[in-house]
């Protein structure tokens with residue numbers, strides 16, 4: 001049993017209802033058509049969750065990582081790819097602005113992002129630099145009264161729909177000379193490339209951000225020039241914990257679907273749920289989902305209490321997506337041929353979850369972070 005504040009319970013219940021009414025019914029269609037559920041996204045603004053961690057003075061809910069994780073879980077059960085777009089907006093863009101930008105920048109950008117009038121994204125990855133994020137080559141050169149920006153960002157969730165982009169760029173020759181800019185589509189700060197077609201997360205638009213001799217005035221710089229390496233690493237922690245929430249939602253949905261199917265499907269004159277091999281699958285799925293939930297809530301709670309650190313987020317980010325992929329594959333197996341077809345949502349859930357083993361840092365990168373910390377601590 002986990003104990004939530006009244007606000008956390010309320011937000012979780014609200015999001016459960018919203019997800020079942022607004023996301024679940026069209027999840028399959030948006031996956032098949034590769035379309036973004038813009039209507040539901042705008043309604044998330046009315047629901048009050050687009051600024052889940054932002055200060056109330058800017059219209060935010062003023063809540064923490066645990067609350068954000070609960071939203072991801074509930075939305076993730078219904079439509080993981082809409083949830084990925086929600087995460088890119090509310091955590092990668094809104095929360096990063098909340099955590100790092102000046103009061104003037106927050107007043108300028110947050111209110112419209114939080115109502116859903118504006119959509120946001122975050123640009124870190126580049127065509128040649130993914131795991132090696134500190135190697136990024138997008139350059140912002142100081143030209144006195146403005147920066148001149150050149151380069152591109154790859155794999156950017158919400159790129160084509162974004163009004164605001166929170167973007168990292170190199171402002172010096174040293175590895176750590178990385179700065180952050182809040183860029184605006186209305187100022188022609190970026191253009192977008194062709195949409196990227198993917199195996200999963202297909203209702204979440206993914207694209208490129210392109211900067212070609214773009215003039216960016218100095219008020220778009222976040223914090224001090226060359227100061228963003230630390231911010232980037234900090235920002236990734238909440239991103240990794242909350243993306244694990246999507247995997248928890250997927251695992252729970254796969255379990256629910258599987259229990260229902262095991263009671264409905266008969267073979268050899270009995271429901272398949274009466275066979276011990278199916279029972280073993282269900283029992284393990286349920287146990288693993290419970291472990292995921294406890295680990296995730298505990299990590300998110302500790303994060304809110306100030307118990308942070310890259311290895312804390314890396315462990316949950318390594319464990320949950322991997323477990324959810326296994327659970328989703330078991331769910332497909334349990335459904336037999338129907339599980340492999342689009343008749344049932346479990347194959348979509350497996351395809352969607354696979355992204356969580358790659359985005360926000362791959363499993364291998366999580367292993368590097370965890371091992372590095374272990375070995376350093378032991379010295």
Ligand SMILES: Cc1cc2nc3c(=O)[nH]c(=O)nc-3n(C[C@H](O)[C@H](O)[C@H](O)COP(=O)(O)OP(=O)(O)OC[C@H]3O[C@@H](n4cnc5c(N)ncnc54)[C@H](O)[C@@H]3O)c2cc1C
Nearest residue numbers: 122123124125130131155156157358359360361362364365
């Ligand atoms: C659908 C989707 C949405 C995304 N959304 C965003 C977004 O909104 N914003 C953003 O900035 N980025 C986003 N990304 C990018 C994502 O974060 C990167 O894909 C991820 O960090 C991996 O980088 P890469 O794809 O370049 O793989 P690479 O870094 O090229 O890795 C290739 C393989 O090599 C392994 N590898 C790399 N280095 C090492 C090492 N040192 N040791 C062992 N193995 C290693 C990796 O684990 C992987 O298996 C998104 C990606 C996808 C697919």
